[in-house]
Amino acid sequence: MSMTVGDFIVARLRAWGVKKIFGYPGDGINGVFGALRRAQEKGGDGSIQFIQARHEEMAAFMASAYAKFTGELGVCIATSGPGATHLLTGLYDAKLDHQPVLALAGQQARTALGAHYQQELDLQSLFKDVASYVETASAPPQVRHLIDRAVRTSLGGRCVSALIFPNDLQDLPYADPPRKHGAVLSGVGYSAPKIVPFEQDLRRAADVLNAGKKVAMLIGAGALNATDEVIAIAEKLGAGCAKALLGKAALPDDLPWVTGAIGLLGTPASSRMMAECDTLLMVGSGFPYSEFLPKEGRARGVQIDLQPNMLSIRYPMEVNLVGDARETLKALLPLLQEKSDRSWRQTVESHVRESWKTLENRAGQKANPVNPQRVTWELSPRLPDRAIITSDSGSCANWYARDLKMRRGMSASLSGGLASMGAAVPYAIAAKFAHPDRPVIALVGDGAMQMNNMAELITVAKYWREWTNRQWIVCVFNNEDLNQVTWEQRVMEGDPKFVASQQIPNVPYHKFGELIGFKGFYVDDPEQVGPAWDEALAASVPVVLEIKTDPDVPPLPPHFTLDQARKFMSMLTKGDDREGGILRETARQVLSGVLPRDK
Template identity: 70%
Template sequence: MADAVADFFWKRLAEWGVKTIFGYPGDGINGLLGALQRNDLPFEFIQVRHEEMAAFMATAYAKFTGEVGVCLATSGPGATHLLTGMYDAYSDHVPLLAIAGQQARNVNGAHYQQELDLTSVYKDVAAYVQQAASPASVRHIVDRAMRIAKAERKVAAIILPNDLQDVPYEAPVRKHGNTFSGVGWTAPRVVPFEADLRRAADVLNAGEKVAILVGAGALHATDEVIAVANCLQAGAAKALLGKAALPDDLPFVTGTIGLLGSKPSSDMMAECDTLLMIGSGFPWAEFLPQEGQARGVQIDLAPEMLSLRYPMEVPLQGESAETLRALLPLLEQKKEGGAWRKGIEKGVASWWKEAEDRAMAKANPVNPQRVTWELSPRMPDRVIVTSDSGSCANWYARDLKMRRGQMCSLSGGLASMGAAVPYAIAAKVAHPDRPVIALVGDGAMQMNNMAELITVSKYMHRWPNKTWICCVYNNEDLNQVTWEQRVMEGNPKFEASQTIPNVPYHKFAELIGLRGIYVADPARMGAAWDEALASPVPVVLEVKTDPEVPPLPPFFTFEQVKNYMSMLGKGDPKERHLLVDTARQVLSSVLPGGKS
C-alpha cells in the first residue's frame, strides 16, 4: 500500500528530528492521527486537556531543550485554541511548529462547518504559514517550516485539509512548476567583525561603572558572562527569562530587574555610566539608565531587538557566548575591589537580608513571600522551576536563588496566565529524570491549570523521577491586578472582579491519584516543602496565603504613592489592614531612612 500524505508528513518530521508532539484529537486531523498510529516512528504523543495547553507545552519544551516544539490541533476551534501558546513562543523568540487540520479542499470558501481562513488567522503570529494544496507540496512546506522555526527561532504553521491527509503521497516531478527541498540545518557561528568588537571594547574599557543585563539569550553563556563581569568589575542584573543565566550566589549578581525585580538592580541601572545588554528584550525601559546617562553595548542574535530598549552606541548581532569569547581578549582588566563593585556587592547583601525579613514577616495566615523563600534552599540541584503570571511571579523572581545546573522559565513577553502547569508538564516530558516545581496562583489554577493536573496523572507513570510539585498560592484574589488597581489607578479592590472562589486544590489532587498537602500555618511551610520533595508521587501543595502582602516593586514613583494614598478611604474591603500594615511597607520605600 502506497504511503498517504499523512504517512509522508510524519516520516518527514522524524527526519527533522522531531520526537514529541503535544496535541488533542479531532476529525480535522483523523488522517494524521491514523498515520501516527500505524507508523513505527520515534514520536511521543502527549494528549493534553485543551489545545491552548498543547501550544504552551510545545513552547516550554522548546525552551527546555533548544529543539522545535510541536503542537497539533484539529480544524476550527482546535486550531484557534492554539493561538495563545503560539504567541507565547513568538513573544519569547522560541522555535515552534503548529500543525492544524482544515476542512476538505472542495468546501474551502463555502462557509462550511469549522472552516476558517487559518492562513489569515496565523499570519500575525507565524513567520511561515502555509495550507497544503497538493500531495507534492507537503514536502517543501514541512522542510521550509522546520528550517525557518529552527534557524530564525520563530513560529511556523502548517495547515492540512482533512481530505488531503488520506490521499496517496506523490513526490514532486522533474518539470516546470516543481521544487525539490531537503532536510537539515546547521547553526552558523554568528560573531561580529573584529572592528566592531573593538568599538565595543573601547566603550566598555572606558566605563568606570559598568552594568550588565542578561536575558534568555545568555542562558548558555554563563561562564563567558562571569568572565566579562569580573574583567570589567561590573554588576549583573537578570531579566526574568534570564533568571537561570547566572547563579545567585555570586556577590555581584543583583537579581532580577523591573517591576518584579530587586532594589540593587534598579540602583545599579540608575548609577551606571556603561550598559552591556546580552540576549535580552527586557521591556520596561524605565528601569534602564536614563537616555544619555550611559554608553551602551548590546549583543543579540536577533537584529530586530538591537537598540530597541536603549539607544546603544555599539549594537552587535551575534550569538552571546561566541561574541563574548571574541570580545574578552579585547577588554582591559579593571582593578579589583573598586568602589563601584564593592557598592554593588553591599547592596546585594543588604537586599537578600531585606528579602528574608519581608518573607518572615507576620501575615494572615501565610506570607506568600515565605512560600518561595523556604523553597529556595531546598531546591534540588537539577530542578526545573516554572511560574505563572501574577503576584506569584514576584516571589519567583525575587526569592529563588538559582544555582548552576538548575533551569527555570515562565511566559515572559506575553506574560500569560495559565502557563505554569503546562510548562511544568513539558519540562518533565523533556527531562523525565529531573525534579520539576510549578508556582501557580489560584486564579490561573481556576482558569485552566486544574484540568492539566489530569495530564500529570495520566503520564506520571512514565517518569523515572516522580518529583513534580504544583504549589498553589490560594488567596481567593486575582492579586496582581488588585494591587495594580490600588497603586496604578488609585482605586480600591473591586470585589466583583477580583474575588474568586475558595477551591480545595489539594483535595482535587487526591481525587485523581496525586498527593495533596495543605498549609495554613507559616511555621509548617519548610516541612511541607520537605514532604512534597520526598513524595513518591506528584504533589499539589496548597498554601493559604495572605492577599494583603503587597508585591512591592523595587521603588515607588511619587505618582504611585499618591494613587495608593488616594485609594485609602474609598471603601477597600481590606482598608484597615492596608492603613495599619501595608501602607507602612509602601511608604518605607519612599521615605528617607524607611525600613519595611
C-alpha cells in the first residue's frame, strides 16, 4: 500500500520527535487515526502512542501539561466540528502559559466546504486567536511544509499551532512537493538558541542591582531550569525571593529566604518583602497582579524574560533584558557585587519564619469538619521525592500555593494564565505519561471534579497498569460549594453567598473511584487526614482521597485592603446562609498568628 497523507503526517511528526498524541477520534480525522494504527502495528521507532481522553478539552489540557513537564512539543488531535471546538480551552491554557502545543483537527471534504455541510465550521477563524500559526491543507505536497513550519513555530515561539486536514485529503496518496515554481521544500529540525543580552545591558542591570540595599526577587516558570543560578544571584545580593504560581517548583522551600507564593494566594512574607524592598529583580514571570508588587517609584526594577512582549507590563522596569533565564543569570552573576550588609536578608528570613508559623497555626485551627489548609499541610512533609503535584483552580489552589513545601527534584503546575477549572486531573494524567516512574498527586475541588475531572478518572483506569510507578492520587476537597467564587462574591462584591449558583451536589467521589478499580478513602475527621495520606501514598493502585472540608474557612489574602474589609462587613449585613460559620472561621484564621494551635 502506498503512503497516504495520513501516513505521512504520522511519520513526519515522529521524525520531529513526537512520541505521544492526546485526543479523541471522529470521522473527520479517521485518515490520521488509520495511519496511527498502521504505524503501531509496524512497531519500531515509527509509531506514536495515542492516549484516548474522555473529552477533547481534556486532551488539549494534557498536551499543554505534557509540554510543561517535558519541555517537548505537546500534540492533541480531534475531529471536525465539535471535536475542534472542544480543544479551545486547553489550547488557550497552553497559549497563556507559553507552551509549545500543536493541534491537529479534521475538516469536512474539500468538495463540501462552503455548502453549510454537517460539522463544517470555519476552523481557520476558530483557531486564529489561540494559535500563532494556522493553516488548512488542500493538496498532498503541501502537507510537508505545513507540519514542519507548525512544529518549528510552536517550539521556537513557545506557542500554539493548529493544522486542519479535510477528511478526503487524509486518504489520498502522499506526494512530495515537486521541484518547480509555486512549490516549497522544507526540512525537519530545531535547536533552541542561546539568548543572552548584550554586555552593556547586563552592566546596566548590574548597576541597578548593586545599588540596591533591599533587593527582592520574583521568579516564575521561566526560572524552572535556573534553580542554581537563582540561588547564586540571591545569595550574592542578599535578596529574598518570592515565587509566582507557575514558578512554585523553581526553588526549594527549605531555603530560609524563600518567601513562597505571592499575590491573592500568597504569603505574608512575600507581601511584606514587596512592600519594603527598594529594588526588584523579576525573572521569567508574567505574574498578573501589580498591586502586590512595589508601589510605582518606590523600587528600581530589572526584568528578564525570553519574550519581549512580557517585559515591563506589570511594573515599570528600569532595565529590560531579553534572554533565557539561566543563561542571562549566569552572565549577570560575575557583574554583581557581594553585599556585605545582610540586615535585609535577616529581615526577610525573620518574616519567612513568622509566615510559616502563621500558616501552621491556620492549618491547625478547628473547622467543621476538616480545615482545608490541614489537607495540604499534612501532605507536605509526606511528599515523596521527585513527586509531581498538580492543582486545580479554586480555593484548593490557595492551599497548594501557600502550604505545600517544595523540595529539589519535585515538579508542580496548574492552569496559570487561564486559571481554568478542570485542569488538575488531565495535568496529572499527562504528568504520568511524561514521567511514568514518578509519583503524581492532583489537588481538586469538588466543582472541578463534577465539571469534567470525574470522567477523566476513567482515562486513568484505562492506562494506569502501563505506569512503572503506580502512585497516582487525586485528592478531592468536598465542601459542596464553588468556594473560591463564593468568597470572591463576599469580599470583592460585598454580596452574600448566592446559594442557587454556588451550592453543588454532594457526590461520593471515593466510591466512584472504587467502582472503577481504585482505592477510595473518605475523611471527615481532622485527626485522620495524615493517616489517610499515608495509606494513599502506600497504595499500589490509583487513589481517590475524598476529604470533607469546611467551606467557611476563608482563603485569606496576605493582607486585607480597606475596601475589601468594608465589602466583607457589608455582605454580613445583607445576610449570608453561612454567616455564623464565616464569622467563627474568619476570626480563627485572622487570629491564628497570635493564638496557639487549636487541636
